[in-house]
Every structure is written in C-alpha cells, then in structure tokens.
Amino acid sequence: MEQLNSSDLKAILHSKRANVYYLEYCRVMQKDGRVLYLTEAKSENQYWNIPIANTTVIMLGTGTSITQAAMRMLASAGVLVGFCGGGGTPLFMGCEIEWITPQSEYRPTEYMQGWMQFWFDDQKRLEVAKQFQLARIEFIRKVWDKDRDLKAEGFYLDDLDVQNALDGFEKKIPNLNKVGDLLLAEATTTKQLYKIAATRTGSKDFSRNPEQGDLANDFLNHGNYLAYGLAATTLWVLGIPHGFAVMHGKTRRGALVFDIADLIKDAVVLPYAFISAKEKMSEQEFRSQVLQKFTEHRCLDFMFDQVKAVTMSLKYFK
Structure with missing residues (x-):
C-alpha cells in the first residue's frame, strides 16, 4: 500500500464535505498514512478506510478505541471527534463540551x-x-x-x-x-x-x-x-x-x-x-x-x- 502523508491530502472545504461517521465495536487506527477502523469477525479481521479529507465528524460509540496516531491524522485533516453512547447519544467527552476539536491556531479570526x-x-x-x-x-x-x-x-x-x-x-x-x-x-x-x-x-x-x-x-x-x-x-x-x-x-x-x-x-x-x-x-x-x-x-x-x-x-x- 502506498504511503501517504497528511500534507498529501487534497483540502476540501468543510462546507462541502459529505461524511459523518458513527462507529461502534471497532478500533480506529492509522496504517500506511491512512485512517482505518478494524472490525473483528469470527474468521478474520476486516479493515475499512475512512476518507478523512471528506469527513466532518466521527462519533465513537460503544466498544470503540482510537490510537494516538489516528487522532493526529484526524486533527491534521480538521475532523472533529466525539465519544458517545450507543446510537450516537449522549456525548460523553470533548474539549469544547461537545467535541474533541483539532488544535489549529490558523483558523480565521x-x-x-x-x-x-x-x-x-x-x-x-x-x-x-x-x-x-x-x-x-x-x-x-x-x-x-x-x-x-x-x-x-x-x-x-x-x-x-x-x-x-x-x-x-x-x-x-x-x-x-x-x-x-x-x-x-x-x-x-x-x-x-x-x-x-x-x-x-x-x-x-x-x-x-x-x-x-x-x-x-x-x-x-x-x-x-x-x-x-x-x-x-x-x-x-x-x-x-x-x-x-x-x-x-x-x-x-x-x-x-x-x-x-x-x-x-x-x-x-x-x-x-x-x-x-x-x-x-x-x-x-x-x-x-x-x-x-x-x-x-x-x-x-x-x-x-x-x-x-x-x-x-x-x-x-x-
């Protein structure tokens, strides 16, 4: 798999992004410069790609975990992350009350x-x-x-x-x-x-x-x-x-x-x-x-x- 850097991602305006993810019973991780989530099946584990450049929000529900490397890539792409209960409610933790937000000081003033x-x-x-x-x-x-x-x-x-x-x-x-x-x-x-x-x-x-x-x-x-x-x-x-x-x-x-x-x-x-x-x-x-x-x-x-x-x-x- 070709190695990607966060700087290689094409920037998509947040107002034009299409994806909001709710994930449960999986592990979110970084692999080969991509953010993936891993689900465990009886016979094999399956990886699914998250197109972070076209994503606004990821909500992590029951039975989820996320790695530091994945959070770093999500932050670089400007994706907000929230920890929540089953079905997307309620939100449990976030920096800005609702969400863990990317730490960027280069937004407009x-x-x-x-x-x-x-x-x-x-x-x-x-x-x-x-x-x-x-x-x-x-x-x-x-x-x-x-x-x-x-x-x-x-x-x-x-x-x-x-x-x-x-x-x-x-x-x-x-x-x-x-x-x-x-x-x-x-x-x-x-x-x-x-x-x-x-x-x-x-x-x-x-x-x-x-x-x-x-x-x-x-x-x-x-x-x-x-x-x-x-x-x-x-x-x-x-x-x-x-x-x-x-x-x-x-x-x-x-x-x-x-x-x-x-x-x-x-x-x-x-x-x-x-x-x-x-x-x-x-x-x-x-x-x-x-x-x-x-x-x-x-x-x-x-x-x-x-x-x-x-x-x-x-x-x-x-």
Whole structure:
C-alpha cells in the first residue's frame, strides 16, 4: 500500500464535505498514512478506510478505541471527534463540551471578532436570534417544498396545518422583546411540527421525551446529535467558541451548538425521525438516510452561510 502523508491530502472545504461517521465495536487506527477502523469477525479481521479529507465528524460509540496516531491524522485533516453512547447519544467527552476539536491556531479570526461586536449587547444578540429563527423557517419551507420523499409521505408545504405553524411563528418573531419569549414561541412551533409529523405517519399519542425509548424519540435524539456535529464543525472552522450563544442561554458552555443546529433540525431530522420510526428502520438505516438528506439539501453550506452572514453584517454593529 502506498504511503501517504497528511500534507498529501487534497483540502476540501468543510462546507462541502459529505461524511459523518458513527462507529461502534471497532478500533480506529492509522496504517500506511491512512485512517482505518478494524472490525473483528469470527474468521478474520476486516479493515475499512475512512476518507478523512471528506469527513466532518466521527462519533465513537460503544466498544470503540482510537490510537494516538489516528487522532493526529484526524486533527491534521480538521475532523472533529466525539465519544458517545450507543446510537450516537449522549456525548460523553470533548474539549469544547461537545467535541474533541483539532488544535489549529490558523483558523480565521474575522468571524469571531464580528461575533463579539454584537454579542455583549442584549438587544443585538436578540436580533441575531430572531434572524436565525427566520432562516430556520425559510429552510423548512425550502426543504419540504423540494424533497420528493417527504411529499410521498404526505408532508406538503401548502397544507393548512403546516402553513399555520410556520406563518404563525414568523409573524410573532418581530414583536418578541425577550429571548425567553422567543424560546417559548419556538417550542410551541416545534410541538406543532411534532403533531404534524405524527399525524402524517400515524404515530398516535406521541409526546417528545428523550428518555421515552420509542423509535420516534430515539431517532430524534440520534438525528439531533448528528446535527450538533455539523454545527460544532461550522463553529470550529469559523473560529467561534461554543459558549457565545444567542438564544439557548449564556449559562451553558455548548449552547451555541444548539442554536446553529436548530437551523436544520426541524427541516430534516424531525420528519425523517417519524418516517423512519413508521418504517421500523434500524439506527444505521435512519442514520444513512439523514446524512444523505443533509448532503442533498446542503445543510452544512446553509449553516456556514447563516453564521457568516451574521458576523459580517454591519447592521448589527451600529
């Protein structure tokens, strides 16, 4: 096998990378300049290559280990690593609360500096939170209008209950004067979307409870953590620490990850969690479908665009 050096890797912009990995019962290692994971079979051990130059996040689940050499190569390629439980939740350990991040001091500084220009002003921080929520609504409209698989399951943008949920939230946003009020309106809208998804998929008596243990709740947990991985990647690449949240509160160090993940969660994770539960998919099948939709709808691109637009927009800094 030809020896590769990290310097030989072709750089792919994080916003264009396609892969998020969840691994379990394997050993991640470096071999001949490549990062591989080893699975143990009855008759033989099998090696599988991880294309790190096209990967954003690796989540290490039950029964995994990783070598120092593999971590060094992942860091050189800008891949975030998180240790988690079975099915991708919960996250157990990370430097930036959610993730072990590559130690690079050569990331851009202008986005962090732009973020700081508004963040200490309560009113400006609220305006940014409102902008993110408006962007979230527009992304739901875009995805649900475009996605043929969602339409096949009865998710139509022009249905009255969908319009009422999105339009009602959109009209409330300009008149809200506190982050707490915005959080309450957001939670109400998400509950409406849960009801819509449950109705379309015949999931009777659904209630959102991360500890419930039913398939829909489990898939929502799992899909949300995949979205958190994309959000953490976005913030790391742009050099913005996770503690500078605009909506989920300044008391939680990782809260900005939740703010950014919210941009895409309802558009993609929410409907497909219910659809996958209805079809009794395995975790692996659900994960593959959600990651495919993240790529199809360019979710990571959208996150980068929204964060960069806020940090570079002069209207917040007057």
